[in-house]
Amino acid sequence: MGSDRVGFIGLGIMGRGMSRNLLDAGFDLTVWNRTPERADEVVDAGATLAGSPAEVAEAVDVVVTCVSDTPDVEQVLTGDGGVIHGASAGDLVVDCSTISPATTRALATALAERDVEMLDAPVSGGSEGAAKGTLSIMVGGPAAQFERVRAIFDAMGSSVTHVGEEHGAGQAVKLVNQILVVNNMLGVGEALLLAEAEGLDLQRTLDAVTGGAAGSWMLSNRGPQVIARDWSPGFTIDLQCKDLRLVLEAFERLKLPAVGTGLISQLYATLQRRGLGDEGNHALVKALEHLAGVEIGA
Ligand code: NAP
Numbered sequence: 001m002g003s004d005r006v007g008f009i010g011l012g013i014m015g016r017g018m019s020r021n022l023l024d025a026g027f028d029l030t031v032w033n034r035t036p037e038r039a040d041e042v043v044d045a046g047a048t049l050a051g052s053p054a055e056v057a058e059a060v061d062v063v064v065t066c067v068s069d070t071p072d073v074e075q076v077l078t079g080d081g082g083v084i085h086g087a088s089a090g091d092l093v094v095d096c097s098t099i100s101p102a103t104t105r106a107l108a109t110a111l112a113e114r115d116v117e118m119l120d121a122p123v124s125g126g127s128e129g130a131a132k133g134t135l136s137i138m139v140g141g142p143a144a145q146f147e148r149v150r151a152i153f154d155a156m157g158s159s160v161t162h163v164g165e166e167h168g169a170g171q172a173v174k175l176v177n178q179i180l181v182v183n184n185m186l187g188v189g190e191a192l193l194l195a196e197a198e199g200l201d202l203q204r205t206l207d208a209v210t211g212g213a214a215g216s217w218m219l220s221n222r223g224p225q226v227i228a229r230d231w232s233p234g235f236t237i238d239l240q241c242k243d244l245r246l247v248l249e250a251f252e253r254l255k256l257p258a259v260g261t262g263l264i265s266q267l268y269a270t271l272q273r274r275g276l277g278d279e280g281n282h283a284l285v286k287a288l289e290h291l292a293g294v295e296i297g298a
Helices: 013-024 036-044 053-059 070-078 101-112 126-132 143-148 150-156 169-197 202-210 217-227 237-254 259-273 281-292
Strands: 006-009 029-032 062-065 092-095 117-120 135-140 157-164
Touching (some): 006 053, 013 036, 013 062, 053 062, 062 070, 070 092, 092 101, 117 169, 126 217, 143 150, 150 157, 169 202, 169 217, 169 237, 259 281
Parallel strands (some): 006 029, 006 062, 092 117, 135 157
Antiparallel strands (some): 117 135
């Protein structure tokens, strides 16, 4: 373990598990969450609660952030009471949120003006991966900073990859990841729709296909939730739509055809319109059920 003192900002579904794993790995942790009660669990486990992101930065050398969207990261880093107002030269910000690569570069520039370093380190592996410390972490930014916080990444993830020296490279790889996630979820939904309409035993169907060439993280983790009609979120539809907006912005900028991902984005939008934004992203199947007039596992 390095000698850096560590801060964590954003104790949501992901941040709670990630910060618990940092505590378990022996890091001296200072935390902040906008809604203070959501910090109780981590404080009870041994973390120190700070009064603002700036206070976190004053207390530590490395600040990890995991908040919702691009403006939220801007708020906790450079807004009133933000990290930049408490950080010292040589400190490092590691942003594990999924946000715009372009804004990541702008934030890195703003921090660099105060001699504060930044890595973008978005994650994949869901709430399960955050809780178990088995996240995939894709990191952009200077290799020396990556090496500096390798022990922090190893405490939170089991697959940690430095994807490029450029700020925003991690975020760009995360968009690639999200294309794979949603297209996979559409396939899981279509497959289970057919299984239902054929009158197959859904659990036995999952048992039969999960270990073969069709297996995937989404199938193993979300397939059972779909057939149990458990829509509790590991990753909410609202956040999935945020990521799809970032993906489609990249497709638009690069003049690429978003054939599958564009369609899936429209399906997710119908679910948000129906007020289902707080449900898990596997509830994508509800859009297919609505089209087909078939309910899986009902
Ligand atoms: P979440 O449960 O909704 O938590 C969001 C966190 O961000 C909460 O701590 C929230 O504080 C904080 N926050 C939001 N806006 C803020 C603002 N303006 N100022 C200060 N704090 C703010 O979301 P999550 O699932 O943990 O996701 C967090 C990030 O990880 C997102 O970028 C998401 O895309 C990414 N991610 C999630 C998953 C997943 O499976 N869940 C997987 C990979 C990546 P409050 O408690 O006050 O609301």
